[in-house]
Amino acid sequence: MSAVETSAFRALLRPGDTVKVLLDAFAIPPGTDPTTGAPLPPADAVALLADAERVRRASEDARNRRLVAVVVHNEGSEEGSVFVFRARSTGKQLEQSDILRVFPVFGNLNISMAQIRRTTLMDSLRSGSLPQAAPGFLSLTITQDDAASISQTPLTLCTQQVETLRVLLTECKRLKELADAPPISTAPVLTTFSWLSPYTARRAPLPPLFSIPEDLRIARTPLHGRLSAAFAGQPGDDAGDVVRIRDEWIRVKARDEAGTGATRLSIRIGTFNVNGNLPSQDLSLWLGAQPLQPYQSQGIVTMAPALPPLLTDLGKIARSDFEEVMTPATAMTDNFQSPVSPDPSVISPLAGSTSILSLVSPTSPESSSSTVSSASATATSPQSSVPSSATSTSSTATLTTASSSEKPDLIVLGFQELDLSTEALLYANSTAREEAWMEAIYAALGQSKDSEKEKGKNKGGYVKLASKQLVGMLIIALVKTELRACFDQVQTAAAGTGIMGLMGNKGGTALRMRFTPPVASPSRSSSRNPSILSISSAQTTSTTATGAQSSKSVKLRKPGSTILTFVNSHLAAFDEMVDRRNADYAELTKRLRFELGTLGGESAGSELLFGDGEGADAVPPTPTASAGAPMPAGTTCGVFESDVTFWLGDLNYRIDAPDGDVRTILASDEWEDGRLETLVIYDQLKAAIRANKAFGTFQEGTLAHHPTYRFNAGLLKDELGYDLKRRPAWTDRVLWASNNFTRVQQTSYTGHPQYSISDHKPVSSDFTLNMDVFDLPTAEKSADRLYRQLRGLEDAHEDHNAHVSLKVLESSVDLGKIGHTKSVTKQVTVKNIGRIPCAYRLVPIDGESAPHPDWLKVEPMAALLLPDEIVQLTLTTTIDNNCAARLNTQNKELNCTLILHTIMGKDHFVAVTAEYVPTCFGTSLSRLTRLPGPIRTGGDLLSEERAINAPREIMRLINWMMSSSVRMDKVFVERADEDIIDTIRECLDTGVDFPFTPDEKEDKVPVAFGETLLRLLNSLPEPLVRADLQPQCVLQTSRDEAFEMLDAFEPAAVNVWISVTAFLHFVCQSSAEPEAKTLAVARLFAPVLLRDDAREVSPVGRRNFLLAFIRP
Template sequence: MSAPDAGVLRAIIRPTDTVKVLLDAFVVPGAMDPATGAPESPPDAIALLADADRVKRASEDPRNRRLVAVVVHSQGTEEGSVFIMRARSTGKQLEQSDILRVFPVFGDFSISMAQIRRTTLMDSFRPSTTQPAPGFLSLTISQADAASTNRTPLTLYTVQAEIVRLLLAECKRLKQLADAPSAPSVAPILTTFSWLAPYTARRAPLPPLFHIPQDLRVARTPLHARLSPAFAGQPGDDASDVLRIRDEWIRVRAREEAGVGTTSLRIRIGTFNVNGELPRQDLSTWLGMQPYTSQQQAPIAPALTPLVTGLRKETYSTSLMSPGAITPVLSPVSPEGPTAPITPTTTSQPSPSKPSPSNLSSTAPQVSSPLAPSAHTHSPSARSSASTLRSKLLPEEADSARPDMIVLGFQELDLSTEALIYSGSSSAAREAAWMEGILAALGQGKNAEKEKGEKATGHYVKLASKQLVGMLIIALVRADLRSCFDEVRTAAAGTGLMGVMGNKGGTALRVRYTPPIGTTSHSRAPSIISTSSAKSTSSSATAVSSSSSAAAPTASQHIKPKLRKPNSTILTFVNSHLAAFDEMYERRNADYNELTKRLKFEIGSLVGGPGSDVLFSEVDTSLDVIPPTPTASSGAPMPPGTTCGVFESDVTFWMGDLNYRIDAPDADVRTVLASDDWEDGRFEALLQYDQLKAAMRDKKAFNTFEEGKITHFPTYRFNAGLLKDDLGYDTKRRPAWTDRVLWATNSFTRVQQTGYTGYPLYNISDHKPVSADFTVDMNVFDLPTAEKAADKLYRQLRGLEDAHEDHNSRVDLKIMDTNVDLGKIAYHTTMQKRVTVKNIGKIPCAYRLVALDDESAVHPDWLKVEPMTALLLPDELLQITLTPNITNDAAMRLNVDHKDLTCTLILHTVMGKDHFVAVSAEYVPTCFGNSLARLTRLPGPIRAGGELLAEERAVNAPREVMRLINWMMSSNIRMERVFADQADESIVQQIRECLDTGDDFPFTPSLNEDALPVAFGETLLRLLDSLPEPLVPAELQPLCVLKTSRDEAFEMLDSFAPAAVNVWISVTAFLHYVCQSSSDVEAKTNRVAALFTPVLLRDTANTVSPVGRRNFLLSFIRG
């Protein structure tokens, strides 16, 4: 080995640091364990005495070469560290990614040398000369790695004895300096040795390119909100902020550069609280194997033949067959003809009308399916025939709509007392029973895979399951996609009795999905669709993506890489059963938060254990494979004991009996569900009182998640006995949507819900099952290319972290437009101005917007600024977009004080100085967002200005309201489509402008025109909704709902303010006129009441009876 040239380190060693000693060495990789295939720990020097060939191969293999450098930092006092770096070809500059380990000479640091001479070993090094064979030296270094908590000693080998002596002497000197009494020997390494941060930070893996995705709670938070608190002249933790901005920038750019297209995965999720019962009905409709369009048309599902469970007869009232006698039971499909193609249920289907008792519950006798084989066909051949018959009944078009993955969550699977204490055969048998019911519904028996082949088209295989007492989660995937799923992990946690018992809690499943690289024309595997760009559309991604850059082309400009190893997506599924009873709202929130902390997946592996840093040498550089890098997800396995939570995932689905109730009076809930009057908007009205929605709004629980639109009836609680109402709900339990499915996703994975419904046709339990269909769209990129791109981008950002120390590399940002005039800005109007910024420095720089002080906002509420933070390369331009945003809240304030608007935006350059942008605008007042009292005291149109009239001179009702009503009550107006059709926004804007300016409406009433009256009606509704206080004050609403007759309702008007009385009478008279003009008076009346009740009697606290509020309004509309 020749002495290395210190010049190869020039690109990575900072000017403030000096290389004192540089040694050429090599490592001996560990052998592969023949039993597990995992690499073993590297051998020690003594063990290698008997393996001369292995040492010889390691010394001659250039991939095992290492450079050992003693680097000294001199600023006040000397501090040193030993760097271990991967060696490159002769003369090639090292890069930051070549730094493998950093050992600070500090505290417990130790370095030892051993000289080993053995004739048989040295002969392998000796050329064919008469000179004596040289010995080799081993160096063993021990110290906590500055970039991690790794304390694994590292052993290297060399023949450069003289340089070894210099290295030992320098390390001894530095150790004495570090151990001197004045040295802060108790300080953490990265506090005392802060100069190492730039070296070690560059080695930190990027979360999305690593084994564990970024926590969804962080990923869904805008980037600027993740940065440290900072104000004008008071920067926060710039060193940490620049790393966050840098990592986000690299995360997005690397994916873009490696992007090749997109792929999708269809997932069906079901949840069912089975109340301790066994499956006795065909589950095919719930699993999506049968069409299901609406609850009104849904038939009662026929009973399944009792399944073999191995349970004792006393645990199940019906007779059980002997083990092994299970027959797959087919769906209730007529064998006389083919079925219609299966199509996913979508949320766009019309809301179900009033249900009848027969379609929400049933006491129908439990009979076998009409297609169930007779008792004498309980044989493998019979099972095969049954599956064949199902295949004939379900055509290929229907099969193509089947989900790729099915995940089912069960609650109250086992209600026995024994199950709480120990896990016995009863719980396992119940899981087996439901599993057989699932397979029967899928049209396949237990041995379907063996009978039809491992990858039979349309068949499913069980991926995993996890049970905790009554909670069970089961995942099935299509057989032809089974190889795409791996790294399956499960977890469970109890939150029941004493906070730990399993009667309540959750079970979870985590799986990695890797899309197939290619798909044949006849395969149903998800195919990768090539696109010109695989850019993320997230706000966080946009915030760190520059608008133009010559140095970094966008995804659409670069040539798409070859797909060698596609990236994977982590999917997590949680099934939970939270605390019961209406009043246990806070306990349910606590259960959720407890589960998010305690549900942990064990993801550690023995692969890459001690000495794994030398495993880089196992990659054959002659192949078309990119070696693992510090940002790589491959080659960086998790150490044993490593765990991750449910949010460390690309997508997390949460299902189960969440037990959240409806905080509305019991009688109101039943009236809304059963009455024809509430057919329009019945679910929306009740969901305002839903506890889960409230918990999400108040960020007490599930605020990270989303939920699709609910268009099905509450799924709890049903009663098969006498104590039930006309819909089948238990009279002692208020109906509620206890059974829910939610999801959360990061910016690189898009989830579209295509179906969300309940199934009242099942009467197994006091709950109804629920299903949700999803399409998960994922960007596909080549993982090795992305890892290489990330390393390249790291090097491209060299100097960004050092800007606060390196005086020759100051960040320098220039604002092209420091004064921006937005002109006139108005209510709900859209316009934009852009501010151009340029990086005129020699190194990359990042900026963030900060507030003036801790009592100020970053920008006023009437202005939207994007991006709030960004990173720019040298000479790169970026445009900051300024968008006026006059909402109701902003208009309420600005209408009172609408002087010229000014503000100053402060752009803090991270590691640099602050820049200022002065923004000015002129607010154009509007009648929207004003109180009734102020509208009645205006001397004229609001744009005309002038002092407010004295209270005694106020008009009886706002001119704007009366103008709208008077125009619509003209004799030449057709009212049939008013409050029924969607309004034309351009017409609404014209009407609003006329109200504000006092100009005449530029429209001529016509009996042949529907768009105009529809727009006028919509404008009236929005004007009333913009009032700061509802027309009926909140304090009067509890009294209003007590009025049971029209006369009592009119007496209530005496308590209203004078202006409110006049508006109320005028508006309700107009609404009466609209309803009476309709061809279906009652339907129109209910529609209008549904629209105007939450506006005129706004109840933001959701404490007043919804039925009472609506009845009060109907007392005036019906006449």
Template sequence: MPEAECFFWRTDTSTKLRPFNFMLTLRSVLILKRTPDHSIEDLSVEVAYPISGSFSFSVAQARRPTLDLRASVIETGPTLGQSRSELTLTIKYELATETRSHTLIPRDTRKLQSFTAECRRLKDIFTRNEFDADFSWLSLYTQENSLKSFSSPKDLRTVNIPLHAQLSPASAGLPGDDAVDISIVRENWIYNKAIEEASTGSSARLLIRTGTFNVNGKMPSQDLSPWLRPTKRDSESSGWISPLKAISPLDILSNPIDQQVTNSLGASSATLAHANLNNNATVSDPDLLVLGFQELDLSTEALLYASSTVKEDAWVEAILAGLGERGILYEKLASKQLVGMLIVAIAKKSRLSCFGDIKFSAAGAGIMGIMGNKGATAIRMSYTPLAQEISPSSIVLTFVNAHLAAFDEMVERRNFDFHDLSRRLVFDQTDELDSNSYVNTALETSRRTVGLFESDVLFWMVDLNYRIDLADGDVRELLASSPGTDNIPILLKYDQLKTAIASGKAFAEFSEHAITHMPSYRYASNTSAGSLGYDRKRKPAWTDRILHMSAPGVPVTQHSYCSHPQITMSDHRPVSADFDLNVSIVDKQRREIAASKLYRELWGVEHSSKPPKIKLQSMTLDLGKVYYKRLIRQTFSIQNDGQIPCVYRFVAADAAHPICPQWLKIDPVVGLLRPGESSTTTVTVFVDNSSASRLNIALPRLDFTLILHTALGKDHFISVTGEYQYTCFANKLTRLTRLPGPVRTLKSPNDRVPVRQPVNAPREIVMLINWLMTHVTDPNDLFNGPLEESTCMNIRECLDTGHQFPSPQPGEERGPLATAITSTLVQLLDSLVDPVVPPYLHARCLQMTSRDEAFELLDEFPPESVNVWISLTAFLHYMSLQKPPSQSSTDRVDMAERLATVFAPVLLRDDSTGLHTPVSPIGKRKFLLHFVG
């Protein structure tokens, strides 16, 4: 397409000088920008105006002194601020919703005359011929498409959706909307590739300490340092218990497919550490503290929006005082108050220059849904790493402090308020029509708002008021058990927030670190307190929470999550969490240039006359033997064998079915390749309980086909084969009792012993119990040894094949092997398709008040359950009676309680279908103790 240079000028609306080129193309005007200190090859198109009926321009005499941003004083004559007479050129283009314009200062009047004459001629041609013009080709030259992903962070709720889930529905023979899919994949690929190419290979750490504290209307009266000052062993000094510490044998291997971590683009092992202001600063000193306060003001006036900052000032002063000798290193960065809710950001003075573009938002959710006694305040800011010789790209951090409706029964209101506040908390964002050119002052800038989720990292530090769906007595008894923290995982199963997240009703996709601290609410402020200090009239709960969500390209590591019982001024205990952000340092200008070039390179794939072609390394994939809970990984390569870029994706054989079986994962599911490029696809196999329950009753031969679809091209078929190895895990109890031998020796999945043969406990359960009865004399060995997954794997193989378990050698410690056998027993019971005690009997079990009544209830158990129950409880009773020399009668009672704590939730497993209401975990434990204690 012919181009003719008309003239050049410099123009700017900020403090920087940005040179521009102005060029005329066939039926369009392009305004180009050249990055300072870069070559002419780095020109990028700022905007393109088609010369059509919507195009117009005007030349006028400047009516006021105009800031001269031309090349040099020597070249232009007048100096800055000097009164002069000059021409201005205004280009306008009328869109459906707005009029875009640029007002520019030409430096060559002759070229200006040539330009205006040519524009008139081209517009006249367009008008006379009434072209049905399609200017879509201009997107090839503009950065609007290639850089729109960088203008503001994408919505976190969208960016965390897997790419293949964002594409149109497709299956074999029904490819979907390939053109749209190409556009989606291309934008994602350009975004990641541009960051990769512009990455400096280094990163910057940003340490953030967040906190939430409901102060119950109190003014600061205690030292806040335990809450504000992390130590090297913060977890231990604040009652932190590592979630990695096993608290029972019920530590079942999770699905490793779901634990795969995607490395961020541009990240490397190199870290650019910010220079410390003080050499005595410890590595745990946060760069940024963001603290949320609730119930700062409980007065009657708090029902309305108040503007007094008296209490805010007092708490900010208390924060700086709580930082102690390190307080001099920090300074208040920003704050926002809505009546009783206050959010405060405190930054290191040496980092202040890294934070900018600070925005605020607030929304009430109290009485009538608008009053300020409940609601949220939020702060949005950009963080730009310190870097030399480049302009690093920024990330956006958003922090929310919220206080939701109280009382147990208001859970649905809390769920609603979360969504309502997420919608109403918005931030004003100013966008100029053209940020890099001189715009006439008569033109107003457009304003838009950005949402809460348009961030790279989003934190909620809140008093959400979610409670525990258990009776008050059960909660207190579980917490009072010794040690009470062992029962925290049980209580969290009934936590309303955990339930809301699991069901997707609120805070879906948010992450919360493992809770290992005691409930932070409600503590008594007078003598009406229980042994743990909680108010006798209010049920304890984890109302104070810290959650976060981050984009894939910003790795976030959480180091702590704990409450601080030392601070007792309120009926809540403050909660804190420490985060470590690894921010990749990316050259912003190089990223923009790379994105623009990549967009031009990949533009028009969907309109090309050349077909896309890919070549597979192999058309078959043999998985070999597939075992229960054994990870298998295989790879194969995909190569672009054509002349144009191609987009590929795996699709299902039928729209009603998934792409592949549940036990198999493909990574990546979708990709883009340039000509000659190849990529590696990883196939991961892992059979969990859900998959095994179906595979155990099917033929062992695994045969299926993976379908690889090339957008606007052909489908490729990959034949996958394997042989499933039957397992005793994840079966129905009725099936296990009727197996004629070890499950691995079955000739078909339908092999059964005759129905007339008496029903006994499954041989696998008996094998585990017999080994423990034979080799364990100290019941503590059931729990205290280190748990090795390889040992558990060998034990599972013995159960499936009928081979003997390994026996401890003379002088060998028995604890590790005994713990592995016990853990395998718990896993086997927990994997059963139906629990040992049917859910419809759980309520009856809790009604039993004596040992005799409990034994009578066994008559209502299914026959296969009775034998398992009797065999297992006899073993547990035997273990509880064992008396090593150091064990007292009191210890024996504690052992029975401990055994019941581990086995009761497994034997009386809650109904996952929701048909039967879950019963009290304390009641389950007491029923089992009728047989064990």
């Protein structure tokens, strides 16, 4: 027996079990009755003596090969058992299903042997010759007659390994003597040999880890958040938790072991509510076939068509081509038309075979293109972050420039209100409008509408992959011709949520597809698909993408696939219907289902794309885990069972700010800086995501373009072209969600104001998907091996001899002194000292508590450890403004107890202590005025009668900056130095003099003082202007009225307000550009001094109230 086979056998055994003898044998298949054809009983040793030729034939058939092993379990006392396995071909892993028989070595276990002879005794007497032995063939019969035994039917095998058989019999005799020492009656077999139960029990199959992706709502939840509810003394569902931890560990580990590199896919997504109109303008800008033009950041966005009319492949204006399918109610008026430009460089002719791409020079898109990684969380809310004084920073992702010279691999377009006719609700099977828009799309791409039919003539172009229409909603996917073979298993779905909750005037259409990356062979040029990395380049890229690379070389025979899902929806309209929109979203997530039962196991996209497949298993080790296994009839999946899900469309979420405020902010020069950031705070969709009422799984890039709804071509419009009857809003959106195996990078997200086809402006977004490339057969084989490796973990609750044993090397941790915004990190070592895998999770002390306090972060919260494996538990302090506000009023001594629950084992406890250093940040105004000195000096609070007029910390900052020698030019303009801020903060808390001398040539120190003041004011638990006073403040129309409002302020708040606004007035007045400086300062301080956590107060009114005090 080869060393490879011996190693494969050992891998099947559980930790603690060892193989003493391994015998190569073969079985004799039963014969059939020659008359009836019925199978005959298995042959016994006596019958085999008379049929040597049958033995010889059986030995030559590899299907009859068996392995006989003596396995010993030693825990306190030695116990043994004889295992009989079905042998597999070389290189294939043994599975538990290959265990055919198990014979515990005890009681009446009997193993007999006989030599197979060529001729029987009768034949020798008749012939007068002596019987001759068949060289090397021995029969081996195993019998166990005990009533309590696991196997009672005798088993006969044959072998040629005479010496190994002798060793096997000797070892079994030794083990039998040990087992027979205590009487069997006092030690039942099911108790004494309980370690055999994991081998003999019917095992649950390995779940499919690579066929249908895990639900994104689960995949994006931290592992500890998926486990059952538990606390000290109440472990919860340990059996279910161990399966969740196991599956997650196997999924990640198997893909990592099978990894070969990385690949990427570029996608352009567009959404357009066409308001029942047909295409009349060139769509190349929207589709990315022309360079992107900047969205006007100020002034009037013209309603005159900024683009030429659409030209089809016949060279005619689109309107005349489509008039025959247009109804009078939806016909375009001349106001939306523009004359044909005589300059061919600004239109998209399809003369000859010239592509539109050759008519434009590739340039970078506008500055609103963005790079937003899917690994990042949703944008930080304004309440939890301090507005920065540097104009170059923002609380959301920074927009960067993306290259437009490379055409996307995949284009997905969503249309809404494609057909507004009443007939469309009743007869929705017409494709006339889809065909009209498809012709316009092909024209914009520089292709003929018949290009798909011209085989071999569409290289570098696009072909339609799929489409789905439901009344006015249409989703279309186009793919590069050369990549068409990479996409298969394309499924569609649709659901209506409109009238009566069913009609298709509102609802969604969806596409689901499988992408299998192409693999460039050595003879294939990688320049053919510039956005797809070849294997050679992928090997280099994988280190950057994943941070690690497989330690062994994996041959890519059959790449793993990525599931992409696209949802195009049109949700309920009107400003006040936000709850209905949230309900529509929830309804669509339930009703949009893809039918998978008709999908075959293999298709073009899952063929062996590289190499000849030699050495690949014909059947994966675990059929249920195979991504190529056919789906049972009726199998469906939802929009979240995907590696990446994109959600686009007219979501109809509005801006919850007064109509006048929205228009003022969009149009006024005073709001040039930060106008869009201000409005995003009031966006209904962002609020729904924050509250987890809708789209909580998704994320969205920075909204750096103007609202795309609602525009009016008539007279009732404002100076920007927005309809006076409808508040402007970002109704048209593109969002996405992805798992950890697919990294999504958004490279652009913008609106296109140049289009006048509809009352909506189209929106487009470019994405790059970075995916790890892994070999699917290798991943499935690794998953099966890892599954067996973790068997002891799953069986620990059944096996009395399998003890999970976890050791925490540090039972107590002292974090020392900790403070606001300063992190302290310590580690705790956790080790698996047992013989089987184990897992742990952190649990709270009771059902009402959290596993750890809010000032402490612990990672990982749950983990799996192999025997002798070590995990470092990282403890990090995190004290934000809210946490500091509470800790500043409590005892300085902090302590907590972390409870590490060993799943199916006992709990371990880690005592954590720390000393909190109080700070003026996060301390209320009233408390600051009653402190007897700096907050670190301690002492009892002063009575209210003895309270000082204003906090000394705020006054110290203002007094230092009001010095005549301080330069104020860069204050509230440039980014501050964090080290200087920390020094200033320490001086404020301790009362130590500032170590800085005012200098007219120094800018960094004054900038840091200004930023410290801003952060200190923002850290106040309550805003300087109380929330109940703010609605009255924004109603003041003059400076005198604004000053009169101060009478309603608290005494301390009045003094701080006067001091701060006087200082801000001084800063603005001393600037070279007073008005610009004033507007910039107001943008920073209005959301801080009049903090509106409920978003119910006019942003324009709050800013005007502050301007009344600081404007020179």
